[in-house]
Amino acid sequence: MSTKTAGQEFIKGLWDENPVFRQLLGLCPTLAVTGAVINGLAMGLATTFVLIFSSLVVSSIKKLIPSQVRIASYIVIIATFVTVADRFLAAFFPPISKSLGPYVPLIVVNCIILGRQEAYSSKNKMGRSLMDALGMSAGFVLALLILSAIREILGAGTFFGYQVMGAWFKPWIIMILPPGAFITLGILLALALQIERRTKSRK
Amino acid sequence: MELVAIFISAILINNFVLYYFLGICPFLGVSKKIDSAFSMGLAVTFVMTITAAVSWVINHWILIPHELDYLKIVSFILVIASLVQLVEMFIRKISPPLYQALGIYLPLITTNCAIMGLALLAVLRDYGFAETVIFGFGSGLGFTLAIIIMAGIREQLDLADVPEPLKGAAIGLIVAGIMALAFMGFVGMIK
Numbered sequence: 412m413s414t415k416t417a418g419q420e421f422i423k424g425l426w427d428e429n430p431v432f433r434q435l436l437g438l439c440p441t442l443a444v445t446g447a448v449i450n451g452l453a454m455g456l457a458t459t460f461v462l463i464f465s466s467l468v469v470s471s472i473k474k475l476i477p478s479q480v481r482i483a484s485y486i487v488i489i490a491t492f493v494t495v496a497d498r499f500l501a502a503f504f505p506p507i508s509k510s511l512g513p514y515v516p517l518i519v520v521n522c523i524i525l526g527r528q529e530a531y532s533s534k535n536k537m538g539r540s541l542m543d544a545l546g547m548s549a550g551f552v553l554a555l556l557i558l559s560a561i562r563e564i565l566g567a568g569t570f571f572g573y574q575v576m577g578a579w580f581k582p583w584i585i586m587i588l589p590p591g592a593f594i595t596l597g598i599l600l601a602l603a604l605q606i607e608r609r610t611k612s613r614k
Numbered sequence: 615m616e617l618v619a620i621f622i623s624a625i626l627i628n629n630f631v632l633y634y635f636l637g638i639c640p641f642l643g644v645s646k647k648i649d650s651a652f653s654m655g656l657a658v659t660f661v662m663t664i665t666a667a668v669s670w671v672i673n674h675w676i677l678i679p680h681e682l683d684y685l686k687i688v689s690f691i692l693v694i695a696s697l698v699q700l701v702e703m704f705i706r707k708i709s710p711p712l713y714q715a716l717g718i719y720l721p722l723i724t725t726n727c728a729i730m731g732l733a734l735l736a737v738l739r740d741y742g743f744a745e746t747v748i749f750g751f752g753s754g755l756g757f758t759l760a761i762i763i764m765a766g767i768r769e770q771l772d773l774a775d776v777p778e779p780l781k782g783a784a785i786g787l788i789v790a791g792i793m794a795l796a797f798m799g800f801v802g803m804i805k
Contacts, residue, residue, distance in 0.1 A: 435642075435783055439727050442635040483695065490688040498684060513734040516687045520727040522639065589633055590798065593791030601777075601784040608779065 417542045424546025430523045431554035432603040437523040442592040443514050448571050451559030453507045455552035461492045462524050463544045469532040470540035485528045493519045562586045617748050619804050624752030630728050631760040632794040637728030642786050651765035655758025657716045661723050666750025669733035690733045698723050
């Protein structure tokens with residue numbers, strides 16, 4: 412049982428335990444879909460949906476799940492919500508679903524989601540698990556937005572598809588290609604670590 | 615000819631790690647030493663080839679004929695999880711030395727998104743049976759190649775003077791970025 416207040420459960424996901432920058436979880440989708448802000452946002456929201464509902468279900472039936480088969484049970488629960496998200500995107504937003512390709516079904520193996528079930532929802536009440544899931548998702552969406560904004564602005568000169576850079580700007584195509592993803596995330600991780608060190612040394 | 619093209623592009627051009635960003639966790643986590651990187655690569659290649667074959671059979675013989683397409687995600691993940699367990703038991707029985715070498719890396723593979731990604735990509739591209747298996751084997755080799763190169767660079771990196779905040783994952787990602795740049799040079803190989 413955690414002793415934090417509900418608000419603190421939410422806030423910790425944004426920075427202290429940010430899944431991408433601090434825990435290095437869920438790096439595959441983070442790198443893969445952040446070539447454009449719209450894709451990053453869609454991925455973030457789909458993951459949010461899956462994480463919130465899986466956490467609610469797991470925390471509500473945690474007493475019914477025998478501990479030997481808990482991982483398998485979590486995976487089936489997660490896979491169910493991923494299927495819902497995948498079908499929903501394919502039905503209502505076909506272009507986004509197409510450009511995200513296999514990465515929506517791959518939410519099922521996103522370690523953030525399984526990690527939260529194992530570390531939090533299986534031990535805490537529904538309300539707290541909801542706050543925890545909301546905080547973690549917000550942290551994940553934040554990370555995706557920062558990364559995809561940098562990559563889209565520098566790589567295509569646009570933001571959400573709108574031209575933001577002047578005509579003088581020559582897009583750095585490399586930023587929307589795979590190497591750009593690795594290098595940008597590497598620099599962001601170093602920055603996050605540096606900020607953390609600064610704030611620690613000030614205390 | 616088609617099969618050769620799939621094989622080569624799976625290793626070099628559409629490399630799982632450097633192009634699809636699949637399997638980043640083991641790529642960064644198990645690339646500190648060349649020996650362990652090699653074992654991990656071997657285990658992944660092995661499981662990938664088998665997964666490719668089994669997932670194709672499940673999809674084409676069970677899911678599609680019964681119009682259960684929407685159960686793809688659930689059934690694939692369960693198949694992969696049980697397959698890894700089975701492979702583990704099988705190797706322990708048949709070849710203890712190989713089991714020693716692969717050791718802890720086998721169970722880790724269940725959560726490796728590269729395996730699930732492989733099964734999904736093969737479905738997405740509408741591959742036949744032989745193509746799927748070749749694709750799986752090639753992708754596994756591609757993963758092995760990438761993780762071994764990474765481990766080689768990292769062993770050297772240990773001796774280098776890396777700025778404090780860049781240490782660990784950050785420098786690893788930047789190195790991966792430069793590797794991805796180099797691998798982009800292969801794009802022209804197959805039209």
